[in-house]
Amino acid sequence: MKATATAHPNIALVKYWGKRDEALILPHQSSLSVTLAPLSVTTTVEWGIGRDEVSINGEPARGSELDRVVAMLRLVRSQPARVVSHGNFPKAAGLASSAAGFAALAVAARAAAGLPRDVRAESTLARQGSGSACRSIQGGVCIWHRGTATDGVDSYATQELKADHWPELRLLVAMVSREEKEVKSRDGMRSAVETSPYYEAWTRDAEEEVPRALAALYAKDLKAIGEIAEKNAWRMHATSLAADPPLCYLKPQTLEVIAALQGLRRDGVPAYFTLDAGPNPVVLTDAKHEAAVEAALVKLGASSVVRCVPGGDATVTFE
């Protein structure tokens, strides 16, 4: 009745930004991501205790965070559980900690309940905690298929390329701000869906970019995937900038980093950004240029740079 799972976060190169069903967490568009090692969240679930107890990074979970964890547990069993979760990176700084957290929770909750491993069932369950979590069950490159069913049965992620497909790929998280973001993804995307005049165009465009992004990753074409990632991130942010009230996740330092990447590229250093709903750019480059890109990011004022490579599948251990 007790199991532990570890999952990596993921960074979307073609992003999910908007739900067509808030309760089931069904997206308006498909999305594509790469898992990020060595970042990870490890979660232990133990069923059959007196009442639900949830601790995240040593602190008891409260409010909506607690409600979301308990709601996911109830999808597995109607019994209380103890959940203890630890991540090796800061929460809510735009670094998709909820993706790794809900992926690890989904895998551990099912394993502790004695259910066999089933990546589709795990992805579907993780999706209902945090949409992007459905892309952290498997490693490498995953696509979350938006699906069309109203009950969400066809909305889950599949692994398209394994973690070792492109070992030279590097993803550098440039920490320009450690503040928790003011508007959570959940609220930001709702406002984009409801008020942005660009929303429909954003959705159509993102859906078309998914197969192109996969082809670029398959071909290990850094320029091609970099250009797709940048364009898609700008379009997601443009959609929210056009919302009412406008929503801007970028900080001055974010723009400084983004502008400097163009200079690096002119000097022959391949470096392309993506940006989730937060101020910290994630920069795509390759092993050969990793040190040069890291040095440039530090010089631009990043307080730290987290070097990542494509990560593997979520794993389970029993005690």
Ligand code: PMV
């Ligand atoms: O899964 P959520 O609710 O944390 O939303 C994630 C949204 C983005 O990170 C901005 C994009 C994505 O596809 O991961």
